[in-house]
Amino acid sequence: MQKLKETFIDKNAILGNSIFIGNGVTIEKDVVIGDNTQIGNNVTILSGSRIGENCQIHSNAVLGGVPQDLKFKGEYTLLEIGDNNIIREFVTINKGTISKGKTCIGNSNLIMSNAHIGHDCVIGNNSIIGFSVGVAGEVIVQDWVNISGLTAIHQFSVIGEHAMISGLGRVVKDVPPYVVAAHEPLRFAGVNSVGLKRRGFNSRKIDEIRSIYRIIFQEKRNTKFAVDIINQEFEQTVERDKILNFVRQSKRGIIKGFEI
Numbered sequence: 001m002q003k004l005k006e007t008f009i010d011k012n013a014i015l016g017n018s019i020f021i022g023n024g025v026t027i028e029k030d031v032v033i034g035d036n037t038q039i040g041n042n043v044t045i046l047s048g049s050r051i052g053e054n055c056q057i058h059s060n061a062v063l064g065g066v067p068q069d070l071k072f073k074g075e076y077t078l079l080e081i082g083d084n085n086i087i088r089e090f091v092t093i094n095k096g097t098i099s100k101g102k103t104c105i106g107n108s109n110l111i112m113s114n115a116h117i118g119h120d121c122v123i124g125n126n127s128i129i130g131f132s133v134g135v136a137g138e139v140i141v142q143d144w145v146n147i148s149g150l151t152a153i154h155q156f157s158v159i160g161e162h163a164m165i166s167g168l169g170r171v172v173k174d175v176p177p178y179v180v181a182a183h184e185p186l187r188f189a190g191v192n193s194v195g196l197k198r199r200g201f202n203s204r205k206i207d208e209i210r211s212i213y214r215i216i217f218q219e220k221r222n223t224k225f226a227v228d229i230i231n232q233e234f235e236q237t238v239e240r241d242k243i244l245n246f247v248r249q250s251k252r253g254i255i256k257g258f259e260i
Contacts, residue, residue, distance in 0.1 A: 048095050052083035061091045067119035069097050069137055078102035088113040096120045160246050164192045174250040177242055178209050187256040188217050212243055217257025
């Protein structure tokens with residue numbers, strides 16, 4: 001009979017109350033884990049990891065690994081994970097590099113099996129990262145984002161809040177808030193109306209968002225011209241300003257349009 005791997009917990013790790021730890025777990029020094037977190041079998045949590053309360057970390061996940069980036073020279077960096085996150089089997093999340101100093105995962109996210117989140121990423125709150133999604137370094141994912149399985153996200157990309165990305169997507173441009181991105185190459189495929197309704201957006205607000213994107217993605221001139229039109233013709237609202245600020249601040253440029 002094969003002998004089970006022993007659990008190792010460094011004496012300098014700081015563990016909260018009512019934590020469950022499975023078989024074969026490794027928890028290194030300089031790790032902090034909050035109350036009521038559950039850690040499955042064969043999980044590895046490496047130095048510099050900070051994990052909040054009420055998280056579920058399933059079997060064979062590796063958290064706080066060394067960045068897969070040649071500029072990393074062993075400097076002290078962190079992985080910070082908030083509360084109420086579900087991290088499924090074989091997920092890997094690397095800590096930061098000198099670029100930002102840490103990788104940050106917010107609260108109440110579901111990260112499905114085999115997903116990878118690279119160095120210096122910032123993941124917001126209430127998002128779903130599907131199975132085998134690959135998130136390269138220094139990506140920003142805002143709140144309430146749904147990324148379907150097998151999607152690959154290029155480094156430095158930004159995905160706006162309430163966006164949804166279809167499976168097998170290839171993200172090489174920024175994805176603005178409130179949209180569905182699909183097809184190959186990835187492009188605008190409509191407003192995420194189903195997701196928005198679930199989160200309390202009414203029909204009038206969804207129509208406003210749809211009208212704004214109609215101008216952005218069907219305007220035959222450049223994006224700056226479309227932004228100027230929206231500024232002049234649409235009443236100032238939270239959603240309008242979030243869209244405009246996202247487009248203005250995009251360094252990689254936003255995805256291309258598609259028929260509304």
